[in-house]
Amino acid sequence: xxxxxxxxxxxxxxxxxxxxxxxxxxxxxxxxxxxxxxxxxxxxxxxxxxxxxxxxxxxxxxxxxxxxxxxxxxxxxxxxxxxxxxxxxxxxxxxxxxxxxxxxxxxxxxxxxxxxxxxxxxxxxxxxxxxxxxxxxxxxxxxxxxxxxxxxxxxxxxxxxxxxxxxxxxxxxxxxxxxxxxxxxxxxxxxxxxxxxxxxxxxxxxxxxxxxxxxxxxxxxxxxxxxxxxxxxxxxxxxxxxxxxxxxxxxxxxxxxxxxxxxxxxxxxxxxxxxxxxxxxxxxxxxxxxxxxxxxxxxxxxxxxxxxxxxxxxx
Amino acid sequence: xxxxxxxxxxxxxxxxxxxxxxxxxxxxxxxxxxxxxxxxxxxxxxxxxxxxxxxxxxxxxxxxxxxxxxxxxxxxxxxxxxxxxxxxxxxxxxxxxxxxxxxxxxxxxxxxxxxxxxxxxxxxxxxxxxxxxxxxxxxxxxxxxxxxxxxxxxxxxxxxxxxxxxxxxxxxxxxxxxxxxxxxxxxxxxxxxxxxxxxxxxxxxxxxxxxxxxxxxxxxxxxxxxxxxxxxxxxxxxxxxxxxxxxxxxxxxxxxxxxxxxxxx
Numbered sequence: 001x002x003x004x005x006x007x008x009x010x011x012x013x014x015x016x017x018x019x020x021x022x023x024x025x026x027x028x029x030x031x032x033x034x035x036x037x038x039x040x041x042x043x044x045x046x047x048x049x050x051x052x053x054x055x056x057x058x059x060x061x062x063x064x065x066x067x068x069x070x071x072x073x074x075x076x077x078x079x080x081x082x083x084x085x086x087x088x089x090x091x092x093x094x095x096x097x098x099x100x101x102x103x104x105x106x107x108x109x110x111x112x113x114x115x116x117x118x119x120x121x122x123x124x125x126x127x128x129x130x131x132x133x134x135x136x137x138x139x140x141x142x143x144x145x146x147x148x149x150x151x152x153x154x155x156x157x158x159x160x161x162x163x164x165x166x167x168x169x170x171x172x173x174x175x176x177x178x179x180x181x182x183x184x185x186x187x188x189x190x191x192x193x194x195x196x197x198x199x200x201x202x203x204x205x206x207x208x209x210x211x212x213x214x215x216x217x218x219x220x221x222x223x224x225x226x227x228x229x230x231x232x233x234x235x236x237x238x239x240x241x242x243x244x245x246x247x248x249x250x251x252x253x254x255x256x257x258x259x260x261x262x263x264x265x266x267x268x269x270x271x272x273x274x275x276x277x278x279x280x281x282x283x284x285x286x287x288x289x290x291x292x293x294x295x296x297x298x299x300x301x302x303x304x305x306x307x308x309x310x311x312x313x314x315x
Numbered sequence: 316x317x318x319x320x321x322x323x324x325x326x327x328x329x330x331x332x333x334x335x336x337x338x339x340x341x342x343x344x345x346x347x348x349x350x351x352x353x354x355x356x357x358x359x360x361x362x363x364x365x366x367x368x369x370x371x372x373x374x375x376x377x378x379x380x381x382x383x384x385x386x387x388x389x390x391x392x393x394x395x396x397x398x399x400x401x402x403x404x405x406x407x408x409x410x411x412x413x414x415x416x417x418x419x420x421x422x423x424x425x426x427x428x429x430x431x432x433x434x435x436x437x438x439x440x441x442x443x444x445x446x447x448x449x450x451x452x453x454x455x456x457x458x459x460x461x462x463x464x465x466x467x468x469x470x471x472x473x474x475x476x477x478x479x480x481x482x483x484x485x486x487x488x489x490x491x492x493x494x495x496x497x498x499x500x501x502x503x504x505x506x507x508x509x510x511x512x513x514x515x516x517x518x519x520x521x522x523x524x525x526x527x528x529x530x531x532x533x534x535x536x537x538x539x540x541x542x543x544x545x546x547x548x549x550x551x552x553x554x555x556x557x558x559x560x561x562x563x564x565x566x567x568x569x570x571x572x573x574x575x576x577x578x579x580x
Contacts, residue, residue, distance in 0.1 A: 052408070052409065053405055053409060076409060076411040080409075081406065081409040083402045085401070085402055087403050087405060087406040090401075091333045091336055091337065092329065101406075101410070103325040104407070105411070106318070106411075132336070149406075149409075
């Protein structure tokens with residue numbers, strides 16, 4: 001598969017702190033790549049360099065085959081950018097915003113108007129097309145913002161915290177629209193602080209902390225790398241928990257929850273641990289409500305990689 | 316080149332739509348000069364004694380025109396700072412659009428705004444008795460000089476918006492420029508009434524030279540004494556300083572347009 005976004009040793013220093021300390025990324029065309037990290041990790045700086053808004057101090061970045069530092073104008077023909085806040089002109093109507101961007105991306109007046117009508121329909125804004133964007137609700141502004149960066153059908157879409165400040169319903173709509181774009185062949189690079197969002201949307205994720213990529217892979221790989229899987233056993237009768245614990249003692253169970261009648265067994269030995277636990281519980285005659293293999297969530301991945309200080313910063 | 320023209324016209328269309336929807340901007344640049352015309356030019360007219368018994372209203376009308384232009388420093392500074400703040404500059408910069416058309420559209424729309432503002436101030440002055448004593452062509456040439464001054468002031472506003480960022484600071488600065496620009500020049504008072512050490516600054520200020528040249532073109536009283544080039548050849552001095560400053564301020568603004576957006580995060 002072709003690599004459409006590529007960075008090597010990307011560095012950026014701001015007065016007083018080093019924002020990026022050598023970022024290497026490869027994003028295959030037609031996929032969703034998630035940059036996950038807390039505030040100040042370097043996500044926005046990375047996106048701004050890739051979107052030609054900021055110049056790196058070191059390293060290279062290529063987007064759609066164009067070096068963003070030496071040939072930003074060519075790179076810009078292929079990118080769409082939605083920043084952290086909806087960058088729409090509140091003194092223009094939704095339709096005028098879209099026509100404006102159509103004209104600036106070299107569509108003829110007629111094509112720009114036709115494209116605006118198309119996007120207004122696609123983003124469910126037709127009824128509000130001729131109202132000033134300044135009067136739109138937050139969700140509508142976000143949708144218009146996303147429509148604006150799709151006017152010239154970019155092959156690479158940068159979304160910086162796309163669902164920040166959206167209600168759950170608008171977020172679902174946004175996710176559906178992002179998936180539709182990817183199905184149509186667009187590559188999406190999104191930053192997010194929401195682990196759920198990265199898990200839902202991204203094919204691959206890079207976890208950023210203090211300007212460095214601390215982990216990269218598919219959501220599943222990251223979850224596997226960070227901690228082993230475990231077996232979670234819930235008993236039909238919570239009072240049986242001490243007995244179950246003693247039955248499973250050879251397998252070294254770790255956590256128990258007396259109120260729920262639940263205990264966990266690390267899968268140190270993979271499937272044989274599962275088999276041994278199942279046999280031991282059956283032989284003991286214990287009634288089991290739930291017996292399942294669990295894997296760490298992305299939250300676990302995130303906190304184990306970025307450390308307790310960043311966890312504190314999240315709160 | 317043609318894409319730059321299309322970009323400029325596209326962005327100008329955007330600014331003109333803003334103007335139509337926010338008539339407050341017109342009020343903003345017109346209110347102070349019109350008030351000056353009514354209060355000082357008309358109500359206090361008899362209390363002000365001009366050299367050679369010249370009519371003060373006739374003297375001050377060119378100054379009121381320059382004050383409309385001074386107001387554009389504020390409108391362009393505020394609208395540039397606003398675009399930076401709400402992320403539109405980032406959006407424009409992520410498109411294959413050159414920098415100058417985005418900024419040029421701002422200053423061109425200020426010219427349109429000023430044209431209407433000067434017409435309003437002129438109409439009020441005319442009702443109160445101000446007259447142009449020459450012909451149509453010199454009259455238009457006077458207005459053209461005032462518009463050239465506005466164009467320069469508007470570019471300085473763009474520069475200020477890019478440097479200052481903060482909306483409240485831009486607002487205060489605009490107020491300051493309006494007052495200092497109006498009174499540290501011959502817009503409303505003869506240069507001879509200013510403190511001596513300020514004379515050279517006030518003399519060479521493009522506001523003074525434009526206003527003086529406009530007075531001559533309109534056949535209105537000039538009331539300047541002195542033999543510096545700015546006083547003997549005001550039109551030439553005005554055009555030279557405006558051209559020089561435009562050549563300096565446009566590339567600087569274009570450069571700051573990039574770095575200002577970089578720093579806004």
